[in-house]
Amino acid sequence: MKIIIAGAGEVGFHLAKLLSYESQEITLIDTNKESLSYADTHLDIKVIRGDATSIAILKEARIETSDLLIGVTSSETINITVCVLGKQLGSKKTIARISNTEFIQHKDEVGFTKFGIDELISPEALAAAEIELALKQSSFSDTYEFENGALNMAGLTLSKTALFVGKSVKEAAHIFPEIHFVPIAIQRQGTQYTIIPRGDTVFKKGDNVVFITSEGGGEELCKLTGKVNAEIKNVMILGGSQIGYKAARDLSDKGFNVKLLEENKERAFEIADALPNVLVIKSDGRNVDLLDEENISEMDAVIAVAANSETNIMSCLVAKSKGVKKSIALVENMDYFELSHSIGIDTLINKKLLAANSIFRYIRKGEVVAMTKLSNMNAELLEFEVKAKSQICNKIIKYIDFPRSAIIGGVIRDGVGLIALGDFKIQEGDRVVVCSLLKSIKGVEKLFL
Known part of the structure; x- marks a missing residue:
């Protein structure tokens, strides 16, 4: 192009x-x-x-x-x-x-x-929406919704208490036959390689695993991995930037108790006038004593969206040390992504990536409805609409010549999300969610042309 x-x-x-x-x-x-x-x-x-x-x-x-x-x-x-x-x-x-x-x-x-x-x-609006989704699915580090939640992406790191650690994907499927989720990508602890899981792939402690879940799958995943999808009610936002303002407005409209800290007096008054349901405080979010005074330990989530990535990372680390359940940091420097995950920040937001994801679907071939790149992984998650002329139409998944480094995570049919396994037949009008390593994307695209 x-x-x-x-x-x-x-x-x-x-x-x-x-x-x-x-x-x-x-x-x-x-x-x-x-x-x-x-x-x-x-x-x-x-x-x-x-x-x-x-x-x-x-x-x-x-x-x-x-x-x-x-x-x-x-x-x-x-x-x-x-x-x-x-x-x-x-x-x-x-x-x-x-x-x-x-x-x-x-x-x-x-x-x-x-x-x-x-x-x-609007990268700012995309970031605000990403923050809201991260709070809704608080137990996961990476999240993405397809068709208003018909299918969801959920990323997490496996602890030794996860019930399927040490078992292969096939073994886990036999043990939990009614499960509404499927693994689509794995990054081993301490490596940079992305694995597209197959039946014989074994889950290991420390794996960063991305799943596709249908209705109820998120709750099942939490139970099996020992995660708790804690209810988020009290939220502190550090920084009155456009993203901070939009997040405060949207969250307060959804019933969250929002407290926003902004250092600039003029900007603080401006936000306070515009958002009467948000408690706006003129304060520096980097000051630990001030954060204590504002009862940061009583917050369910802290969202750091100041202009400086380092400030956001440090603020979230302070929040985690005070027992805050969920920390979200706006990070502009791509090099910080892996570092931030390894030191305990729950979710990272990057405007550049969000904007790129939104634009990339216009570059991919085939009827791409939505797409996102997986954080720290050399893979993309794409939602294709199946046309009558598509090679994949009216085919059973196990008989499709699908690239080895790609996998079908799920199918949305008539608005309902389904976990699609080998015997599932793809039909015209289906929306198919595919995870693919970058090297296989062209091969995947051909199936949907």
Whole structure:
């Protein structure tokens, strides 16, 4: 695919980096010389210095032959303008990053597609939604919902008390025949390798395992692994950023007791006026004594979403030392992901990854409805819609020539999530959730074309 990215900031650079690994033809546009120079020397892409809203610059990028134009500058006005111009100049599909979530809520009413914008994404709104899901499934480190929870992804680390440690996947299936979950990816403790489990794969203590669960599967998984899906009611948010504000607003609307700490006096008053049901305190979330004064030990969850990743990590470590059940940290530095998991932070949120996941489904072939990359794993989780012409349609799973480094985790049929094993027959209209190592994605895509 020929893809043009407007904006070489954190999200734009990360997208360009991921896409360049897949041998996509990428052109990155930005006015910042340093950002472009870094991208040019570190990535196999074309860079153009200039204003992405300039028709001449877009033509230089050969907009008329582009398959996808992505506007991810820091200005939503520029992103919208770029997409409108790009569509008129011949780009097949356009995606604009925005910060005003009202645009997403009313996109059908406003009719953005009429202007030439095919999709709107808000990394901040995606992060707030991720936080809410993490609180709902508090016992798991990684979570993702398909079709409003018809199927769920649940990631956790196996302790020695987990009932299936030492048993193979096949043995565990015989012992627990009524189970509503299936393992789809395993990362062994102390390694960087991702394993797609088969029947003879043995669960080991310390394994980071990702499961797909249908209705009731989360509760079963908790019982078998010794995890407790604790009820979260009292939440402390450290940082009044856009993500902090959106999370506080959404959680308070859902009935959570929310306390938000913001160091900047003006911003604290602004949030307090906008969110009357949230207790807003002008305070520095890094100050341990102040956190004690605000009864951090009585909180069920602490969400650290300040601008600094290190601050968020340290705040969550303080929270865990005070007995807080669930800690969630916003981490912008990708290198911190593995480190943070190993030292005990429950859930990590990364805006770049969330934005990339949201955009990547437009790049994958076949009818991809949703997708997410697995944290710290070299794998993707994709939801495909089965068409009548798809190779996989009307086939029994065990007879499908499926890549060895990919696995079907579940199927959503008529809105109901099902764990699909070998004798399951795929039908037209099914939504199939597949976990695949990156090297096998092209092979998986062919089955759904």
